[in-house]
Amino acid sequence: MIELQRASRWYGQVIGLNDVSCTVPRGVTALLGPNGAGKSTFMKLVSGQLRPTTGFVRVLGDEPFANSKVFRKLGYCPEIDHFYEDMTGREFVRFLAVLGELPKETLDKRVDEVIEYVGMTVNAGRKIAGYSKGMRQRIKLAQALVHDPEVLLLDEPLNGLDPVGRREVTELMRRLGEGGKCVLVSSHILHEVEQMTRSIVLVHHGRLLAQGDIYEIRGLIDKHPHRIAFRTSDPAALARELLRLPRVLSLRFDDRDPEFLEIQTREAEAFYGQLADVVLEHGFVVESIESPDNNLEAVFRYLTEG
Amino acid sequence: MADLLLFRLSLRDIAQPRRLVFCLMLGLLPALLSLLWRLGIKRGFSPDLSYGTLSSSLLMFAFVLLSAIFATSVVSQEIEGRTIGYLLTRPLPRYRIILAKWLGAVLGILILGLIGILALGASCFGAGLFGQGAVQRDLAALPAGALAYSSLFLLVACALPRPLIWTMFYAFGWEPLTQLIPGFLHYFSIGSCLRALSTHQQAEGQANPLAMLSKVLAPPMPIWAAWTALAVVALAGLAGAMLFFSLKEYAPREDAE
Numbered sequence: 001m002i003e004l005q006r007a008s009r010w011y012g013q014v015i016g017l018n019d020v021s022c023t024v025p026r027g028v029t030a031l032l033g034p035n036g037a038g039k040s041t042f043m044k045l046v047s048g049q050l051r052p053t054t055g056f057v058r059v060l061g062d063e064p065f066a067n068s069k070v071f072r073k074l075g076y077c078p079e080i081d082h083f084y085e086d087m088t089g090r091e092f093v094r095f096l097a098v099l100g101e102l103p104k105e106t107l108d109k110r111v112d113e114v115i116e117y118v119g120m121t122v123n124a125g126r127k128i129a130g131y132s133k134g135m136r137q138r139i140k141l142a143q144a145l146v147h148d149p150e151v152l153l154l155d156e157p158l159n160g161l162d163p164v165g166r167r168e169v170t171e172l173m174r175r176l177g178e179g180g181k182c183v184l185v186s187s188h189i190l191h192e193v194e195q196m197t198r199s200i201v202l203v204h205h206g207r208l209l210a211q212g213d214i215y216e217i218r219g220l221i222d223k224h225p226h227r228i229a230f231r232t233s234d235p236a237a238l239a240r241e242l243l244r245l246p247r248v249l250s251l252r253f254d255d256r257d258p259e260f261l262e263i264q265t266r267e268a269e270a271f272y273g274q275l276a277d278v279v280l281e282h283g284f285v286v287e288s289i290e291s292p293d294n295n296l297e298a299v300f301r302y303l304t305e306g
Numbered sequence: 307m308a309d310l311l312l313f314r315l316s317l318r319d320i321a322q323p324r325r326l327v328f329c330l331m332l333g334l335l336p337a338l339l340s341l342l343w344r345l346g347i348k349r350g351f352s353p354d355l356s357y358g359t360l361s362s363s364l365l366m367f368a369f370v371l372l373s374a375i376f377a378t379s380v381v382s383q384e385i386e387g388r389t390i391g392y393l394l395t396r397p398l399p400r401y402r403i404i405l406a407k408w409l410g411a412v413l414g415i416l417i418l419g420l421i422g423i424l425a426l427g428a429s430c431f432g433a434g435l436f437g438q439g440a441v442q443r444d445l446a447a448l449p450a451g452a453l454a455y456s457s458l459f460l461l462v463a464c465a466l467p468r469p470l471i472w473t474m475f476y477a478f479g480w481e482p483l484t485q486l487i488p489g490f491l492h493y494f495s496i497g498s499c500l501r502a503l504s505t506h507q508q509a510e511g512q513a514n515p516l517a518m519l520s521k522v523l524a525p526p527m528p529i530w531a532a533w534t535a536l537a538v539v540a541l542a543g544l545a546g547a548m549l550f551f552s553l554k555e556y557a558p559r560e561d562a563e
Contacts, residue, residue, distance in 0.1 A: 047395050049557045066552060068397040076395040082388035086318070095315070098308045099396035143392065 001026060001151055001182035002046055006055035009041050016041035018206040019055070024184050028177035028197035031186040032296075034304060038206040039186045040079065043155050046184065047076045059151055072101065075149035077140050079156045079186070085129040089120055089139040092128060093146055100147035110146060118142045119168065133160030141169065151182045158189050170196050194296045202303055209303050214296050217303075219268070224293065224302045225249050226268040231287040235261035238286075241278050247271045259287070308398050309406040316410025319383050320376055329375065332368045333422035336360040340429040354440065357430040361444055364422050365451065365504065366481075366497055372418055373455035374473040376411040378463040380404065381551070382470070390556050401548035408460050408544065415452040423448065440504070447503040454496045454536040457543030464550035493527060493535055502532035 002024035009016040017038045033039050044050040045057045048064030048071065057064060064070040084092060094111045102110055115124045118138040123131070128139065137160045144152060154173070158166050166189075173196050177183045184201075187193045193200075200217070202210040210217050218226075232238050239251050239261055247265045254260040265271045268291070279286055292298070320326065340360050344351050381404070384390035393403055423444050427435030435441050458476070463469035477497075484492040492498040527535075 044557050047391075049391060049394055050555050066394070066400055068399055071395055071397040074395065076391070078391045080388050080391065084315070084387075084389060095311055096392055096396065098311050099393065099398050101308070101397050104307065 001060055002184065003058040004042075004045070004052075004055065005058075007045060007052040007057050008054045009045060009050060010053045015206050017045065017052075017203070020203070020206075020208045021055075022201055022208055022211045024182060024201065025199075026177075026180055026182050027199060028173055028183045028185060029199045029201060030193040030197055030296075031184055031201050031203070032188075032190070032193065032300060033203040033209075034188075038203045040155065041206070042201075042203060043076075043079075043153055043184075043186055047074065047153050072147070073150040075144035075147065075152045077144035077152075077154045077157055079159070081133070081136060081160075083128045083136065083139075086127060088125050088127055089131070089135070089142075090115060090124040092139060093124075093142045096143040097146040102147055110148075114142045114146045115139075117145065117172070119165075134162055134165050137161055138165070138169075141172075149181070152176060152184070154183065154185045156187055157185060158187055158192055166192055190296045190300055200296070200299075202300065204304050210299075214299055218293075218299050221299065221302050224298075225264040225266050226271075226291060227262055227264055227293050228268065228271070229260065229262045229288075229290045229292055231259045232261060233259060233285045233287075235259060237282070238278075238284050239263075241282055241284075242275075245271065245274055245278070247274070309402060312403055312406035313410045316380060316407040317414060319379060320411065320414035325375070329372055329418055330421070332371060333364075333418045334425050335368060336364040336422065337425035337429040339363075340426055344429070353430040354438075357426060357438070357440055360426055360430075361423065361440065361504070362501075364426060365444065365447070365500055368422060369415075369419050369448075369451060370455060370477040370481075370497070373415050373452065374459050374470060374477065376414050377408070377456040377459035378469040378473060380407045380411050380460055381463040381556075385556055394556060400552040404460070404464070404548055404551040405544075408456065408547070411460075412452050412456050415456055416449060419448045419452060420445070443504040447500050450503065450533070450536045450540075451496065451500045453540040454499070454543070457540045457547065458496065459543075460547040461543045461550065464547045464554065490525075493531065496536065496539060498527060499532035499535045502527040502529060 004020050004022050007020050008018050020038075020042070031039050031042060041050065045052055046059060046064060048059070048067055051065045059070050060073055062070050064074070084095070087095065090111060093115060094107065097107055097111055112121075115121055118141050120135065120138050120142060123135055124139075128136065131139065137157065141154070141157060144154065157169055157173075161169060170192055173183050173185060177197065185193065185196065194214070198214045200211065200214050201208065202217075230238060235253060235258070239253070242248050242263055243251065247267045247270055249264045249266065252262040252264075254262075263271075275289075278284075293302075320329075337360075340356050343356050343360075381390075384393060394400065423441065424435065427438065427441040431438050431441070459469070459473045462472050462476075466472050481495045481497040484495040484498060
């Protein structure tokens with residue numbers, strides 16, 4: 001639904017995005033990267049506010065820059081915390097719904113629906129100037145959703161939300177993705193992104209570093225073996241048996257925790273397949289198994305820090 | 307409906323209390339000066355002379371400043387307020403956004419200009435202001451001036467960064483300069499066109515040397531030429547602004563990595 005082909009964007013001598021090619025399918029995809037990585041440039045290219053210097057960007061098959069056809073099907077929630085402050089929340093959403101060419105007959109109903117959807121019904125009549133950060137974030141989300149777009153671009157939508165709000169918005173995005181919409185979310189709150197999706201686009205220094213399923217990407221990072229941590233009543237015995245497996249690279253005990261054992265392997269899937277046999281054969285009691293670096297945080301760190 | 311909302315948004319921007327108070331003071335300043343003039347002279351006060359002198363300052367200074375503030379804010383207010391991203395990611399064609407907002411600005415300029423002229427006329431002529439030829443000529447020239455100045459300044463705002471500075475260069479640099487260059491360069495000045503449309507009585511013997519020099523160097527502009535020039539500027543400025551706004555990128559620079 002979103003396609004970038006060798007897209008680069010320069011700001012004078014500074015490069016914002018460098019030769020990026022990727023596609024973003026239906027469902028939720030997280031756009032990740034440290035500050036200054038090129039996320040905002042990516043978002044602005046896709047939302048049709050900037051043109052690529054070279055290459056092309058397509059949304060639903062069309063170039064998005066100043067393209068009304070694309071904007072009818074695209075919702076954009078910017079990162080910036082700026083509004084028409086003297087409008088009420090409802091006026092703001094209604095104003096942008098009218099600009100979004102919503103039919104007059106269904107306009108007010110749809111505005112009320114979407115305001116309720118983001119949990120702003122009670123406060124929609126108040127001026128935006130008096131809103132808390134969380135309310136502003138919700139009303140910004142409402143204006144992006146009001147015309148029921150097929151493609152939704154959300155730039156740091158979790159910023160400023162309280163934990164309950166974050167959970168609600170995360171759930172909302174997951175539902176939208178499951179409903180067949182293409183949702184591209186830029187965020188730096190990695191553990192919450194992880195609850196939303198496994199599909200990521202990772203940019204760093206303006207370049208595309210990785211794209212795809214987070215666990216598949218993790219599996220491809222050979223440089224950093226997978227760490228798997230166990231809590232068991234007899235870590236020494238378990239270690240002895242695990243060392244016989246060809247895929248185990250190293251072992252680590254913890255002096256402060258007598259039940260702790262950590263191993264490193266390059267082939268986690270194959271290791272898990274053999275682990276069950278070892279545990280059952282020797283009757284080990286294993287309280288827990290964790291893979292501390294098989295998550296978005298670790299993948300992000302490994303890819304950006306090298 | 308979308309156009310109407312944008313038109314109202316533009317008027318809402320103009321009606322911001324601080325800006326409105328400043329602009330009203332600017333528009334009413336000549337009327338205030340006229341009252342002071344009348345109070346200061348008491349005997350021998352000439353309404354025609356007072357109106358002629360002060361309405362020139364109204365049209366050539368206050369009105370230009372008002373036009374510059376309102377016309378440039380059509381775009382720069384959205385950029386500085388960083389709300390432009392909301393407008394430019396909606397299906398409404400960009401030229402319609404700028405057109406609707408510009409119309410709001412023109413209405414604001416007209417209303418304030420009208421208040422300024424009527425207040426000045428009332429302060430000079432009292433209740434009989436509508437019977438005065440000079441007032442009638444100013445009222446006729448006002449819409450043409452509002453359209454021409456606002457179109458040109460809108461084009462500047464769409465095309466250049468820091469548009470207010472450029473408009474000041476134009477209004478208080480270029481326009482007086484064209485008066486002092488022999489030939490027909492003053493045809494490229496909105497102020498000269500407006501002066502041709504609304505001639506006023508000036509204080510004899512007190513006219514400043516620059517004004518006398520400009521009369522010698524720049525031949526009087528026929529009224530038809532003034533109307534034509536204003537129409538061309540208004541249309542070309544507006545068309546250029548709509549074109550620029552449709553093609554140019556307006557993503558706030560601070561966001562650019």
